[in-house]
Amino acid sequence: MATPSIEMTNSLSHPDGPEYQLSVGEAVEGVYTLQDSLHLATPPPHPQEAPATSSNPLATTPGPPRAGVKISVCVINPRRTPPPFYRAGTAGSTVSTLGTYSLKEHEKESRSSNESNSDGKPPHKATNNRASVYVEEGNQLLTPALGKEGLKRKKPKTNLVKSNSQFISRVIPHDQLQKRLQEHSPEGLFLFANIDRAYQWLDLSSPTPARAQPLMKILFAKANILCHDINHFTKTTNHIDVVMGANTGDIVWFEAYSQKYVRINKGNIISSSPITEIRWLPGSENLFLASHMDGTLIVYDKEREDAAFTPETPNGLSTPENGVLHTSANGDLNSNPPLHINKSITSKNQKSNPVASWRLFHYRITAFAFSPNPSSCPYLAVVSEDGSLRIINYLKETLTDLYPSYYGAFTCVCWSPDGKYVLTGGQDDLVTLWSLHERRIVARCQGHRSWVTAVAFDPWRSCDGRNYRFGSVGEDRRLLLWDFNVGMLRRPKGGKSGAQRNAANRGSVSSYPAPGRASQATSRLRSDSSLLVDGEGLDGEGGCIEHEVESRTVTAELPPVMSKVVDEDRMSWLGFEEEFIITACADGHIRAWTRPSDVVNSSQVALS
Template identity: 50%
Template sequence: MAAPSTYQRPNYANKLLTRDTSSVLPPPPRYPTQVAYAAAAANGMAVPTIETNNLLSHPEGPEHRFQVGEGTYVLKNSLHLATPPPHPSEAPIINTNPLAVTPTPPTSGVKVSLCIIQPKKPAPQLYKVTTSTTLGSDRRPYSIKESEKESRLSADNASDEGAGNLSVDGSLPSTSAPAFGEGNIALGPAGTKDGLKRRKPKNNIIKSNSSFVSRVIPHETLAKRISDRDPAGIFAFANINRAYQWLDLTSNIMAEPMAKILFTKAHVLTHDVNELTKSTSHLDVAMGTSAGDIIWYEPISQKYARINKNGVINASPVSKISWVPGSENLFLAAHFDGHLVVYDKEKEDAAFIPEEGAQPDRERQEGEHTRLNVVKSVNSKIQKTNPVATADTSQ
C-alpha cells in the first residue's frame, strides 16, 4: 500500500518528506537477541550491523496532482525516511497493544524542520518578533491613530511624518518586547578569546566514546557537499525514533543523509534550529530526548554537547524544545512532568535546588485555572550554571 501523498507550497512542492505509516508494512529489522549480542561483544567477536536506508521515488499519474485556485501542485519527489531498528540493548516491547498498561518508552514519530541559510528573497513579516536588544537604536516606537481626530501619543510628532508606511522588510513597525532576561547582568555574555566568533560545542560526535551515542554515519563526501551546495538550498532535520538525520533537499542524492546519528536507547522527541545564529559555517540545533538529556548539536563541524546529562536538572523526557526568540544561547524545554526549563547552551549543569522566595506557594482555589509557579526566575543573580529559569505548571 502506498504512503498517503502530501502536498506543500510551491517552494517545497518538489521536495517532499513523508514516512510510510501503513499498518500492513513489516516492522524494521531487529538485531539478534540481547544475550547473543552481548556475548559476541564481550568476546571481541564482530557484531552484525543492520542499516536501513531512505527511499526516494518519483511518482507519476493524476493521483499525484493537486489542483487549487492558484494552480496545480505536482508531486515530483517522494522521500520516505527509514525507521531504524531498536538497539540490541533496548528491551523489546512485549505487548504492542496501544491500550496496554505496561509502560513503554515515549516516542513522537517523525518531526521535520526546514532551514534555508541564505534565502533568495525573504518573505515579508506580518508582525515583529524583534526584541529591544535586536532592535536598532534609530527605530522609534510607532503608534496607530484610531481616528483622524485623535493625535498620536508620540513625543516627536514633527519627525513622525511617514511613520505609517511599511518598513523596508514589508512589516508593520511596532514597539519591541523586552528581551528575555534583559537587565540581569549575570546573564550577560562572558568575554571570550574568540571575540565575535560563534562558539561551538567541544566534543566531536563522530569520535565520541559516549554510551549515549550508538553510532554516527557522516556522508563520505560531507565536506565537499557542504562547500559545493547553494546557500539558498533547503536543509532538513528529522528525528525518527532513535535516529536523527540531517538532509540536503536541494541535492540530487537527497536520500543520502549528510549525517545520521543513532542513539543507544534514547529517542529524540523534539528538536529546533536557531534561526538567529545560522550561517554557511555554523548551525545550532537543540534536541530533546526521551531520557531527559538535551543535545546541543553543530552539524557543520560535527560537534556536540550534552545538557541536563543523566537528568541532573530534570530527569523526565523532553516533549518540546524551542530557542528563545532573539537569543543566541537560550532555549526553552518542556518536560513531561510539567516543568518549563530555560537552558543556556554554553553553561555547565549543576544539581538544581529551588530558590527560596522565588514565588510563594498557595493553595489553588476551587475553579481556579492551573497557574505558573516560578521555581527559579530569570532575574536571579545565580546564573553560573543551568538552569537559567524554571517554572512548574503541574500544580
C-alpha cells in the same frame, strides 16, 4: 549472539498520477504536485534496549515514548523573505518588522541581526536583538561574555564521530560530506529529521539521486529523539546550532559543520522527565526553552554547566514585585496557582543550568510556540493534556490567559506570522483559531476525522493583512488547507458571541486577580469587542483570566478549501516553504509538494 544489522538506506521515489496532486480552487490557484517522497530508514531497537513485551496498545507496560517524524528546516540565505504581510505591523503594534526577526536592535548596534559579515559570520556585538536584550537586561548574569573582538562564541568540544559515549551508538557521516557542503547553495534547503533513535541531516536541494543520502546520520543508544530546533539567529554558511530533546530527558546541542556536540541534563541532574518540545528563545544565541512531560518549562543555556536543581521559592509559588501571591477568584490564597515559578529568569543564581524553571500543574505539555514579534509581544502559547491553551509573558513570567478546548487535550499550537492569532489542534478533531488581541475564540475549523497533530500558517499565500492561509495534518492521514478572512466567517444562528457574552456577563469569567483587583481583571476589556489597544491589558494588574468554553452554537465555523489523504500512516508534521509544502508521517515518509507556478510567481511579484 550476533548484533542485528542497522537499516541504513533511505529510499526516494517520485510518484505520479492524480492521487498525488492537491487541487485547491483549480480555476484560481492551481494544483500542488508531489515532487519527492523520501522514506527515512527506521533503525531497529538498540541491542541493549529492553524489547517491547507486547504489541497490544492496551498493554499495561508501554514502550518508551516515541514521536513521529518532526522536521527542522534551515535555509542559510533565503532568496527572498515572505510577502510584506509577514513583516507588516499589526493593529496596535509599534513594530514594523515582525516575522523576519529583523527586529529593532540595541542602541549600540548599527546593523540588523540577520545581516552577515563578508566572511559569512553574523555581526555579533555587545548584545543580541531586542528579544534577547530584554532577557539579559533582566539579569546581567545572562549577558554573553565579551572579548577583544566582540562576542565570544563557544563551540561544542566533543567530536561526535570520535565520541566513545555510551549515549551515542553510532555516527555515519557521508563519505563526501565536505564536498557536498561546499557545493550546497546557501539558498538551498537543509532538513533535520528524527525517527525513533535516529537523527538525520538531509540536503533537499542536492541533485535527485543524492537527496536520499543523509549528510550525517546519528544513532542513539536507548534514546529516542522527540523534538529539535535550529537557531536561525546564529546560522551562517559554516555554522548551524541544533538542539535535540530525547525521551530520556537528555538534551543534545549539536553544531552541524564542526560535527561536535554537548550533552545537557546528563544523568537527569535537572529533570528526568522526557522532553516534548524544544525551541531557541527568539534572538538569543545561548538560551533555549524545553517542555517536559511532567508539566515543567525549563530555560537552559547551551554554554553553562548543569547542577542539581531544587526550587528556589517555597512550594514553587511565585511572588510578584508587589509581594502578593496568586489568589483565587474569591480572594483566598490559592495553593495551586496557574503558574509556579521554581526559579525566576531574574534569579541571581545563574552560575549553572537551569536559567529558569516554571511549572504548569502536573499535566503533560504537548507543544508550545513563541510569538513572532518578541520585542513588543513577548508571549508564549502553551498547550497541554489538560485541554488548555495558556498565554504566558515569558519575560515578566506571568500567565495572562487560559483558554479551554471544546473537549480533550490540545496537541499542537502555532502563531500567525503577524502575531494576531493563535492556532491550535487537538483531540476534539478540531482546528481552533484564537485572537490574542481580542482575547476570544474566532472560529472552529471542522474537517478532520481524527486527532489533529500539526498546524501551521502559510506566509506565502494571501498575505495582505486581512486574509490568511493555514494548514493542518492529523492521525486521519489528511492534509487540510484553510483560508481565513473575518468577513467570510459564518456565525451560527442564535445565541450571543463570546465577545457579546463577556460584555454582558462579566461575572462568568473566572480569574486569579490580586486582592482588591477582581474588577480590574475584566474592566480592561472593551465592553463591545474585548479588543486590546496597543497590547495594553494583557499584562495588566488583574492577573490571569480563565475563559469559558464557548458553545458551538455561537462560534463561527470555517470549512477547509482542500482536504485529502496524503500518506499511508498518521501524519506528524507540516511546514510551508516558498516553493513547497512539506509533510511528514509517523512511519518516516517526508513528502514535498510543489506549489503551482502561478502561486510562486505571484509571491515573487508581491516582493518586487
